[in-house]
Amino acid sequence: SQLAGNIAFLHVNDPDPVIVTASVDRIRLARRPHVELDQELSGQVTWTGTSSMEIRMEYKSEGQTWLEAFVTFVVLDRNTHKPTKIPPIVPETDAERKLFVDGAKRAAQKKALRKANQTPSPQMEDKAREMLQKATPLLTMPSLADPYAILMSQTRMQSTEIAQPQVQNLHNRIFGGFLMRKAFELAFSTAYVFGGARPIFLEVDEVSFLAPVDVG
Known part of the structure; x- marks a missing residue:
């Protein structure tokens, strides 16, 4: 979300940083929200590495969390476009320490999975x-x-989208949140056609941004 990006910019505290979204991990819907109630969206940095940070986002209603997501950002050097150091965070409470440890575990698991995917x-x-x-x-x-039985390839659906300038980010590339929404809509349609009934969203495992998307 845009709020997660704002939190990342505030943490880096650089007048002109290059911050890219690396991944969004585990968007989990705990319960169905009531649209007639006020909703609160909040987030905080829960883990930092050398050049990356994890931000936990949550939606609350009446004090109860109904949606949770973890967003990973990477900070790049503007000239070399290589990862650059960011300020570390210092957890102070037991809850913050748990979030930090869990974030470190997720980062280690993703690194291990990347290596494992190279060699089955x-x-x-x-x-x-x-x-x-x-x-x-x-x-x-x-x-x-x-x-x-049905072949996996027979369940495939695809769509074509012309990326308009109004959905670009600060770096003149397409905003990641827009891409995620389009991916969700296509996934929903695919599940609907395959299952023959309206699907109910529960959780997104992981969204990885492999390359930037240009306008057009």
Whole structure:
């Protein structure tokens, strides 16, 4: 969200920083909000690394959190576009220390997953072979295959969007929140078509921004 970006800018305390959204982790809907009640959106830096920070965002209604998300930002040097150091945070309360430790664990897990994705584990390879074996009848002998089975590729949906200047960020690239909304809308439509009934949103596992998106 824009508020998460504002918090990141305030923490860096640089007159002209280059801050990019690296990922949004686990957007969780705890309960359904009542639209007739006042809503409160807040956030704070919960963990800092050398050049990255995690910001916890939460929506509250009547003192209860109904939506929670963790946003990771990376700060780059304006000239070299390489990661640069940011001010560390010092947790003071037990709650802040827990948030900091949890944030460090999430950062370590993401780093480990990036390394693991480069070299598939034996378990992943075995699972892939198993799934390929199940898919073979659908490809070679569809009349003999499980009538309730469907290939993953057959569930694919896509959309085309012309990115307009009004959704650009400070760096003249498309705002990440806009991309997330479009991705959610497409995911909702895909689930609707596949399931044959209106889906109910519960949680987003992770959103990673791999490259900036230009206007146009």
